[in-house]
Amino acid sequence: MKLSNGLALNSHPSGRHFLQIPGPSTVPDRILRAMDYPTIDHRGPEFQQLGKSVLAGIRKIFRTESHVVIYPASGTGAWEAALVNTLSPGDTVLMCETGHFASLWKRMAERLGLVVEFIPGDWRHGADPAAIEAKLAADPQHRYKAVCVVHNETSTGVTSRIADVRKAIDRAKHPALFMVDTISGLASADYRHDEWGVDVTVSGSQKGLMLPPGLSFNAISAKALEASKNAKLPRAYWEWNEMIASNASGYFPSTPATNLLYGLHEAIAMLHEEGLDNVFARHKRHGEATRAAVRAWGLEVLCLEPAEYSPVLTAVVMPEGHSADAFRKIVLANFNMSLGQGLGKVAGKVFRIGHLGDFNDLTLMGTLAGVEMGLGLSGVPHRKGGVLAAMEHLAATAPAAPASEKAA
Numbered sequence: 001m002k003l004s005n006g007l008a009l010n011s012h013p014s015g016r017h018f019l020q021i022p023g024p025s026t027v028p029d030r031i032l033r034a035m036d037y038p039t040i041d042h043r044g045p046e047f048q049q050l051g052k053s054v055l056a057g058i059r060k061i062f063r064t065e066s067h068v069v070i071y072p073a074s075g076t077g078a079w080e081a082a083l084v085n086t087l088s089p090g091d092t093v094l095m096c097e098t099g100h101f102a103s104l105w106k107r108m109a110e111r112l113g114l115v116v117e118f119i120p121g122d123w124r125h126g127a128d129p130a131a132i133e134a135k136l137a138a139d140p141q142h143r144y145k146a147v148c149v150v151h152n153e154t155s156t157g158v159t160s161r162i163a164d165v166r167k168a169i170d171r172a173k174h175p176a177l178f179m180v181d182t183i184s185g186l187a188s189a190d191y192r193h194d195e196w197g198v199d200v201t202v203s204g205s206q207k208g209l210m211l212p213p214g215l216s217f218n219a220i221s222a223k224a225l226e227a228s229k230n231a232k233l234p235r236a237y238w239e240w241n242e243m244i245a246s247n248a249s250g251y252f253p254s255t256p257a258t259n260l261l262y263g264l265h266e267a268i269a270m271l272h273e274e275g276l277d278n279v280f281a282r283h284k285r286h287g288e289a290t291r292a293a294v295r296a297w298g299l300e301v302l303c304l305e306p307a308e309y310s311p312v313l314t315a316v317v318m319p320e321g322h323s324a325d326a327f328r329k330i331v332l333a334n335f336n337m338s339l340g341q342g343l344g345k346v347a348g349k350v351f352r353i354g355h356l357g358d359f360n361d362l363t364l365m366g367t368l369a370g371v372e373m374g375l376g377l378s379g380v381p382h383r384k385g386g387v388l389a390a391m392e393h394l395a396a397t398a399p400a401a402p403a404s405e406k407a408a
Contacts, residue, residue, distance in 0.1 A: 013336045015336060017337070017338070018335070018367060018370060019354075020337055020355075021338050021340040022354035022356060024207070024213055025207055025210055025357030025359075026357060026358050027211060028210055028358040031263045031266045031267055034266035035259045035260065035263040040258060042252070042258055047250070048250035048251060049250065050250075050261060050262070054070070054261050054265050055068065055070070055250070057264075057269075058268065061186065061271060062191070062201060062203075062217075062219040063191065063276075064193040064219050066193070066220055067219070067220045067225070067240075068217055068220070069220065069244065070217055070252075070256070071216045071237075072257040072260070073214075073216040074214070075216050076104075077216050077238070078202040078216035078217055078218055079105050079108055080108060081202075081235075082179050082200040083108070083109055083114065083146075083179075083233065084233040084238055085218075085233075085239070086145075086177055086179075086199075086224055086227045086228055086231050087145055087146060088145075088231055088233060089232060090115065091114055092144055093144065093148055094119070094146070094147045095109070095116055095117070095118050096118070096128070096148075096149055096150075097118050097121040098121050098126055098150050098153045098156065098158060098160060099150065099153035099155040100153075100154075100155035100343040101150055101153060101155055101181065102150045102153060102181075105150070109148070113233070117144070119132070123155070123158075123302070123346060124303060125158060125304060126159060126160030126305070126308045127150075127161075129161065129165050130168065132149075132165055132168045133169070133171055136169060136174035136176065139174065142175055144174065144176045145176060146178070146179055147176050147179070148181070149165055149178075150181045151181060151185040151189070152184045152185035152189055152312050154313065154352075155315070155344060155346065156303065156346070157301070157302055157312075157315035158303045158310060159185065159189055159311070160308065162180055163196045166196050166197045169197075170197070179198070179199060179200040181203075183202060183203050183207060184312050185207075186201075186203040186204075186208050187208030187271055187276075187279065188207060188356045189208075189280065189283065198219070199220075200219070200220055200221070202216070202217070203216070203217045205217075205263075207312070207356060207357065208356055209267045209271075210270070228240055278399075282359075283356060284311040285397050286311070286355040286364050287312070287313075287314060287355060289397075290353055290368065290390065293371075294386065296385045296390075297375065297384075298381070299319070301314060301317070302315035302316070302346070303315065311355075312355070313353060313356065314353045316350055316352070317350050318349055318351070318380065319380060322379075322380050324341070324342050324348055325341060326378065327351060328351055331371065331374035335373065335374065339351045339354075340352030353367060361394050364390065364394070365387065368386060368387045372387050
């Protein structure tokens with residue numbers, strides 16, 4: 001049956017949809033309820049209190065004492081803000097081909113009039129600190145104005161070693177700005193803006209922060225702010241200094257996404273209640289359990305370097321001759337579960353299991369059960385027992401119960 005507007009009317013499947021793509025992640029009820037609050041005057045005193053709270057709170061999530069600006073935008077907007085606030089037409093930047101999103105950031109830089117030198121990669125490894133160091137060491141004229149790296153490559157399930165990249169830049173004694181995209185890594189994988197010497201960190205709301213899409217972030221070092229004084233790329237909406245000036249009193253220079261900020265306030269509270277280190281450990285544990293399942297099925301994890309396994313998602317390589325997209329369609333139709341599609345060079349060749357955000361052991365077991373049943377229905381060659389392997393890993397690594405619960 002079709003409605004008058006041409007949209008198909010389908011019967012609603014029972015149960016809750018399993019949104020197991022690597023972002024947007026499931027928005028917990030607690031955050032949804034916070035966003036239900038009536039919209040208020042964004043120039044009034046009540047909003048000022050909210051603004052000051054979220055601006056202070058988000059700095060703790062980035063682990064920075066520096067400014068963090070918040071835009072009503074997707075992460076793509078924050079990419080652009082990072083570039084236009086710090087660089088000038090014709091500047092050369094060094095980027096690393098770690099996957100689809102690194103490639104998109106490169107394309108944006110080129111469209112903005114920047115010259116991009118792209119260190120090639122196989123989409124199965126993170127950024128190579130040694131290759132970056134070699135490029136910088138061979139640049140005595142300091143032609144490179146920035147080094148741009150994706151922290152957690154959402155298309156591949158590979159996490160680059162950002163602290164090691166910083167050390168490589170320092171060993172080369174190069175003054176290039178260091179910019180990092182942690183759109184899918186923030187609040188899911190350990191990230192330290194100040195400690196790792198990052199100049200601009202880019203992120204978004206719809207991943208580890210457990211919010212709907214619509215907010216993006218730049219965490220900004222003093223060095224990056226200084227660079228913005230001489231940057232010549234055009235900028236208006238993305239201008240940092242106007243944001244920072246308004247933020248000082250809790251406000252924004254243009255209309256903010258008020259209800260998303262309510263949700264951000266609640267998300268920050270939830271993350272601190274659990275403790276960031278506990279959040280990171282939970283994500284890492286679920287990633288390990290997922291990979292245990294993949295190996296038990298006899299399938300291959302796309303990421304080849306164990307030190308670079310993502311705690312946010314796992315990309316699974318399909319056997320030769322089998323379509324990842326056909327498999328995903330069968331899983332959706334039969335189990336009302338969405339898995340991430342392959343992007344760019346790995347389109348149709350991999351599917352991605354998201355294990356991030358508002359996620360626990362039972363959510364993971366339901367997800368992996370859907371995958372294993374889907375493999376069977378799709379006729380994909382595999383061994384049974386992936387769900388059991390994951391369950392055994394979770395049982396063996398379960399966090400100790402608090403003393404009060406043990407006593408009870």
